[in-house]
Amino acid sequence: MDLLKQISESLQQGDDEKTAKFTGRAIDEKIPTQQILDDGLIAGMTVVGNKFKAHDIFLPDVLMAARAMYAGMDLLKPLMIKENIPIRGKVVIGTVQGDLHDIGKNLVGIMLKGAGFEVIDLGNDVSPAKFVDTAVAENANVIGLSALLTTTMPIMQQVVDLVKQRGLADNISVVIGGAPVTEQYARDIGASAYSFDGINAIDCVDKLITGA
Amino acid sequence: MMRPQVRFLENDLIEQILGEARDILQKLGVTIHNPGIVSMLSDNGAIVGDDGETIRFTSDLIDKALKSVPASFKLYDTLGKEAVDMAGYNVNFTPGSTALNILDHATGEMSRPTTADYIKHVRIVEQMPHIASQSTAMIPSDVPEMISDSYRLYLSLLHGTKPVVTGAFTIEAFGIMKDLQLAVRGSEKELAAKPLTVFSCCPTSPLKWSSVTSQNVIDCAQHMIPVEFVAMPLSGFMAPITLTGTLVQHTAETLSGIVISQFAKPGAPILYGGSPAAFDIRYETTPMGAVETEMIDCAYNEIGKYLNIPTQAYIGLSDAKLLDAQAGFETAMGATLAALSGINNISGPGMLDFESCFSLEKLVLDNEICGMTKRMIKGIEPKEDFPSLPHFEELLRDKHLLISKHTRKYLKEEHYFPSQVIDRANRSRWQEEGALTLGERAHKEVRRLLEAYRPSETDDNAKQTLTRLMRGEARRHKMRELPGQKL
Numbered sequence: 001m002d003l004l005k006q007i008s009e010s011l012q013q014g015d016d017e018k019t020a021k022f023t024g025r026a027i028d029e030k031i032p033t034q035q036i037l038d039d040g041l042i043a044g045m046t047v048v049g050n051k052f053k054a055h056d057i058f059l060p061d062v063l064m065a066a067r068a069m070y071a072g073m074d075l076l077k078p079l080m081i082k083e084n085i086p087i088r089g090k091v092v093i094g095t096v097q098g099d100l101h102d103i104g105k106n107l108v109g110i111m112l113k114g115a116g117f118e119v120i121d122l123g124n125d126v127s128p129a130k131f132v133d134t135a136v137a138e139n140a141n142v143i144g145l146s147a148l149l150t151t152t153m154p155i156m157q158q159v160v161d162l163v164k165q166r167g168l169a170d171n172i173s174v175v176i177g178g179a180p181v182t183e184q185y186a187r188d189i190g191a192s193a194y195s196f197d198g199i200n201a202i203d204c205v206d207k208l209i210t211g212a
Numbered sequence: 213m214m215r216p217q218v219r220f221l222e223n224d225l226i227e228q229i230l231g232e233a234r235d236i237l238q239k240l241g242v243t244i245h246n247p248g249i250v251s252m253l254s255d256n257g258a259i260v261g262d263d264g265e266t267i268r269f270t271s272d273l274i275d276k277a278l279k280s281v282p283a284s285f286k287l288y289d290t291l292g293k294e295a296v297d298m299a300g301y302n303v304n305f306t307p308g309s310t311a312l313n314i315l316d317h318a319t320g321e322m323s324r325p326t327t328a329d330y331i332k333h334v335r336i337v338e339q340m341p342h343i344a345s346q347s348t349a350m351i352p353s354d355v356p357e358m359i360s361d362s363y364r365l366y367l368s369l370l371h372g373t374k375p376v377v378t379g380a381f382t383i384e385a386f387g388i389m390k391d392l393q394l395a396v397r398g399s400e401k402e403l404a405a406k407p408l409t410v411f412s413c414c415p416t417s418p419l420k421w422s423s424v425t426s427q428n429v430i431d432c433a434q435h436m437i438p439v440e441f442v443a444m445p446l447s448g449f450m451a452p453i454t455l456t457g458t459l460v461q462h463t464a465e466t467l468s469g470i471v472i473s474q475f476a477k478p479g480a481p482i483l484y485g486g487s488p489a490a491f492d493i494r495y496e497t498t499p500m501g502a503v504e505t506e507m508i509d510c511a512y513n514e515i516g517k518y519l520n521i522p523t524q525a526y527i528g529l530s531d532a533k534l535l536d537a538q539a540g541f542e543t544a545m546g547a548t549l550a551a552l553s554g555i556n557n558i559s560g561p562g563m564l565d566f567e568s569c570f571s572l573e574k575l576v577l578d579n580e581i582c583g584m585t586k587r588m589i590k591g592i593e594p595k596e597d598f599p600s601l602p603h604f605e606e607l608l609r610d611k612h613l614l615i616s617k618h619t620r621k622y623l624k625e626e627h628y629f630p631s632q633v634i635d636r637a638n639r640s641r642w643q644e645e646g647a648l649t650l651g652e653r654a655h656k657e658v659r660r661l662l663e664a665y666r667p668s669e670t671d672d673n674a675k676q677t678l679t680r681l682m683r684g685e686a687r688r689h690k691m692r693e694l695p696g697q698k699l
Contacts, residue, residue: 014615055632058623058629059614060614060615060619060620060623063614063615064615064620067615103612106611106612107612182640183640194640196638196639196640196641196644197638197640197641200640200641
């Protein structure tokens, strides 16, 4: 079988060892790094995402695939840096100040990382300044904010405002999510987007970065 | 492991109800409009009244009949594989029976079902994982009444493989309905060894057996075809107002059926069944979704179990006219109680409007209710949960257990995941997927299943014989055509 197809399929099966093995072999066979990434790993993850959306597979299957993705990415990353291949995007995520709930945020992190984005997870109880400072320092494309408490939701507004104040709005998008958060709320506070679950976050961040 | 269970009757009360029912059978007797059966029972010591139809049982007669009833039996599909085990607290769901109407999803209107509707329902039942057997759930209106009983069994055996809960409308129809089964099984011996159908036989409340239904009991017994007795006392109308009084009558009527069946053939398989109901004196209706109806069902099932006889009930259905909230809650409440009571054959899925209207959309919803209740009665048992410490160490280390070995091993066994008929999306995803109502999701599932259906694997020769027999039966009734085929 085609090596890239083998990467894609072992990733879909959530087999991290095989995914790493085939990725390593593809590198040895001098298949271009970008092609291994796009037609092997990301292609496999796209199938997984679609199957999940169609209710054919469950969340653990997606997470197993994400783990396999990490295994492949670990091998590809040094080459990507060397060859100056841009990563799919860089996202700073965290739960906003005053809020310690991070289950949903963690899930979003796993999904985004599994989809090939670089994720910097600031944890919970994160101040607006820390989000923005980190995004600038890391040259991130997106800030992802999570809140579970209605009382901490206003912090999201502060982050959005801070990005605008510092004149970063053209380079950094702010996407928000969490149980009490809605699409309407995102519009009200001027956030770039709202995402309703982990899988949806992949499409959402991808659209913000590619401008699609 | 503890099997979750509900009980309504103490054993003392069961004994008392049985005692009163036996007293009625000995002192008042039952009326049987069937001279052959009257003389058979009279030969065995029953006392025939002056009218020649009222027959009083002796205590010995009842005891002897009860002794020979099998404690369990199995049903086998058309391929000969075991499909249903009527034993102990096993729970098997089958669609409700013999609706006159079908509900049209698009218009919300009822109409008389056609052959096409009937075939659709068979094709869906075939694919319902939580529905163990078929039932002849509707009466196709595009064939004359005199063949409508055998014709629906024919369609069920031709298009489906699951065993069939059915019944004959006349004495004569039994012959063709038995022959259709022989076409599938090959021989009388094989049919007796591997029952394919259950025949519903209904006494008439109070305390009467018509010539047809009592003869059906005998004919089935002689061929070892299982019978479910369906006594229908109506509280406060054709039975005492109290639930206990209704149970006494149900017991008497059912015991009389057991006597008829066991004297025709000792050891003939039966289900201690019924369709009693509360009577709503405001509307003159017999609500199947009334909590009292459900309580009577569960309680007589306890009496059946006390007698060591497998049980059946018409429960887990609704009186609503549409697939609305009432349809859902009445069905779920009945199915939950029935499952907790361990009723062996639960007849209900798909049915609305006092069991007179079938809905394909409700059938796929009810399949989910059945799936959930079946999960519920599996109860709670440890699955590599002890010692617990390693699981929690893993949780604290990995921050979640979504892909732990333990999760992956037990996820699908421990949790029941319903189809997309049941909405469990968050609001945004629900909106993204079309913001569909339950009815719309159910209809979508119906369409998907009808497309996914593949012809049954029943032997082609058997299928040809089924059609030949059905055509012969139609010609015998001077018919020139059956729907879709000239004779």
